Amino acid sequence: MDHTEFNDRVSSLSEGSYAGLPIASAPEEDDDEELPAAGEVAWRMGVETYDAEESFEEQFARFVEKVDTAAVKAIIIGGWEEAYENDSSTIVRLLADNAGRFPALRSLFLGAMQGEECEISWIRQSDITPLLEAFPLLERLEIRGGSDLGLRPVRHGNLKVLRFETGGLPAGVVRAVGACDLPALEYLELWLGISDYGGDATVADLAGILSGERLPALRHLGLQDSEIQDEIAAAVAAAPIVTRLESLSLSMGSLTDEGAEALLSGQPLTHLKRLDLHHHYLSDALVERVRKALPEAEIDLSDQEDIRNDWRYVAVSE
Incomplete structure (x- = not known):
């Protein structure tokens, strides 16, 4: 697909x-x-x-x-x-x-x-x-x-698409997703949100997902809408699951140049067909670097927020 x-x-x-x-x-x-x-x-x-x-x-x-x-x-x-x-x-x-x-x-x-x-x-x-x-x-x-x-860890042999739209996704749910055995899952999207609304997941809670051990068919991963988007980008840069993905989304969050630098300096991403980073806090220079790094991919860098603003917000919270 x-x-x-x-x-x-x-x-x-x-x-x-x-x-x-x-x-x-x-x-x-x-x-x-x-x-x-x-x-x-x-x-x-x-x-x-x-x-x-x-x-x-x-x-x-x-x-x-x-x-x-x-x-x-x-x-x-x-x-x-x-x-x-x-x-x-x-x-x-x-x-x-x-x-x-x-x-x-x-x-x-x-x-x-x-x-x-x-x-x-x-x-x-x-x-x-x-x-x-x-x-x-x-x-x-x-x-x-x-x-x-x-959510409790379960095995489900036919689920292909799993999406959570939240302004705050509980860490327990994030860990449970990573502990589920989902051999047919192709598309996983998590809106992680912010701590003020229950989004208390850390990068450590994503370990089960990023390892990919229980997600052999996954082709799209969305870890989005996070106030720790830079940390997530750095973790994704070294995550085993990335090598089999066709599409990756780190959009809707507070991604800055630091996170983009970590992503670009990690494992190769040239196999990706699509990279979605919309709603971000990247400088013009980093926007250009991302585009040059993945010349064949469809890249969404829309909704560039004002990097001069010290208050950085996610796209969906309340």
Whole structure:
């Protein structure tokens, strides 16, 4: 799979599609409109986070009654009641307990809320391990929100895409990802965030990922949105996993010339087809050096921040 296929695989929800399928809303109460074929759309479920008129459980019950769940390939879970106070454990339990109803499910996004619904660092998640255990054929799992997020090391033989969008990813989750046995995983993306919002991972917590021992198929690695982006770049420069990557992202964080220097002085990166460093604090000179070092690669050095500013911020935090 080349890097353009990677980009297709993680296409934005805002583009009106998910996992290559157009998005359709779950049927509403007393909705008599003809539903699309269950396997030809990505189904979005979710209720208002403020003053919800029905519970998520009620909407879910209606969904499994009206939709041919045996054909459903992709599900997007948006809001649940007071997601800033109530964690996602009820949703995780509902999905896991009903896994037998969804034999064709291959893609799942949990917590797909916009800021006006719930800020990313206010979204209360939970232990999402039961989703991996209940859906052994799942190929894509994406989580938004890091508060209370948990993961236990598991083996999953079919997962190809794993993404965590957070303003602060707990160190325990980072370590668990590295301890998971994921032989089919091709695309891994972690928004590490900042310590103020629970992003307490250190470079040492990334050791399991950077070794690549349990990720033999990985072709894209994103370690992004970090306030320690320079330290991460230095670790990546010597990481065994880099030799097999086609695409690398150290974007969205507080990367400076120090981190870029470390990256360029480490192992060769000329095999990469894509390097994403957007939202950075590099000088013009370092921007040019990066471009010259990888003349054949597609490089994103957009969103160059003001290096004169002592306060350096990540792209996504609260």
